[in-house]
Amino acid sequence: MTTIVRNLQLLRDRITTACFAAGRDPASVRLLAVSKTFPAEAVIDAMADGQRAFGENYIAEGVEKILALRAWQDGKDPEEAQAAAASPLEWHCIGPVQSNKTRLVAEHFDWVQSVDRLKIAQRLNEQRPPHLPPLQICLQVNVDGGANKSGLAPADVLALARELVQLPRLRLRGLMAIPEPAPDFVAACAVHARTKALFDEVNAAGDLPVAMDTLSMGMTADLEAAIQAGSTMVRVGTAIFGAR
Numbered sequence: 001m002t003t004i005v006r007n008l009q010l011l012r013d014r015i016t017t018a019c020f021a022a023g024r025d026p027a028s029v030r031l032l033a034v035s036k037t038f039p040a041e042a043v044i045d046a047m048a049d050g051q052r053a054f055g056e057n058y059i060a061e062g063v064e065k066i067l068a069l070r071a072w073q074d075g076k077d078p079e080e081a082q083a084a085a086a087s088p089l090e091w092h093c094i095g096p097v098q099s100n101k102t103r104l105v106a107e108h109f110d111w112v113q114s115v116d117r118l119k120i121a122q123r124l125n126e127q128r129p130p131h132l133p134p135l136q137i138c139l140q141v142n143v144d145g146g147a148n149k150s151g152l153a154p155a156d157v158l159a160l161a162r163e164l165v166q167l168p169r170l171r172l173r174g175l176m177a178i179p180e181p182a183p184d185f186v187a188a189c190a191v192h193a194r195t196k197a198l199f200d201e202v203n204a205a206g207d208l209p210v211a212m213d214t215l216s217m218g219m220t221a222d223l224e225a226a227i228q229a230g231s232t233m234v235r236v237g238t239a240i241f242g243a244r
């Protein structure tokens with residue numbers, strides 16, 4: 001067993017334990033494996049444990065890995081290739097997207113969790129190739145108001161959500177947040193609970209055609225608090241692949 005597979009198994013136990021502590025069904029929390037800075041071989045190791053969803057921060061690096069993995073899968077014998085096609089990889093862009101990178105993102109990723117401006121959403125919508133399914137979108141929220149951080153102010157989320165659902169090549173799935181590290185579990189729960197409250201508020205406003213189903217929060221250091229607060233997707237790098 002590789003270190004990555006062992007790490008994934010320990011991590012899944014950690015997620016399950018956190019779900020039980022929070023009185024939640026472990027099936028209600030998805031794991032996004034954040035493979036940024038690690039090579040395609042690390043992704044292949046994680047696939048051996050059934051992991052399919054991967055997150056990348058840096059667009060050029062992410063696209064290179066997506067293409068490397070596709071070539072690797074295409075090079076396999078037909079039976080294995082068929083098995084791979086039956087449960088395809090799912091690539092999430094979780095880093096900042098500049099205007100000049102939207103085409104690469106729209107052409108290669110399945111999800112973008114870091115949308116915080118209408119202009120970027122419009123470009124992704126225009127550039128999403130017609131043969132691909134709509135791009136799955138989370139709005140990034142700057143929940144704790146860090147001055148130099150990406151993400152929408154909580155008060156602006158509903159307005160952008162209303163605009164985004166008008167764009168036919170995008171599908172609004174939820175919210176994503178990266179709060180500052182908190183001093184302890186209680187403080188971490190409190191900040192994640194604010195994102196959860198915002199998520200519920202936007203859904204309750206009732207003017208989205210389909211309710212959001214994804215609340216992406218929690219990383220290696222704070223996933224228990226995020227699950228306690230209602231996260232449906234934790235994004236974990238270090239605990240799977242090691243220190244960067």
Ligand SMILES: *Cc1c(COP(=O)(O)O)cnc(C)c1O
Pocket residue numbers: 034036057094095178219220221235236237238239
């Ligand atoms: C790097 C990164 C992660 C993973 O962080 P770890 O602490 O390594 O688990 C999650 N989300 C985002 C947006 C990141 O940039």
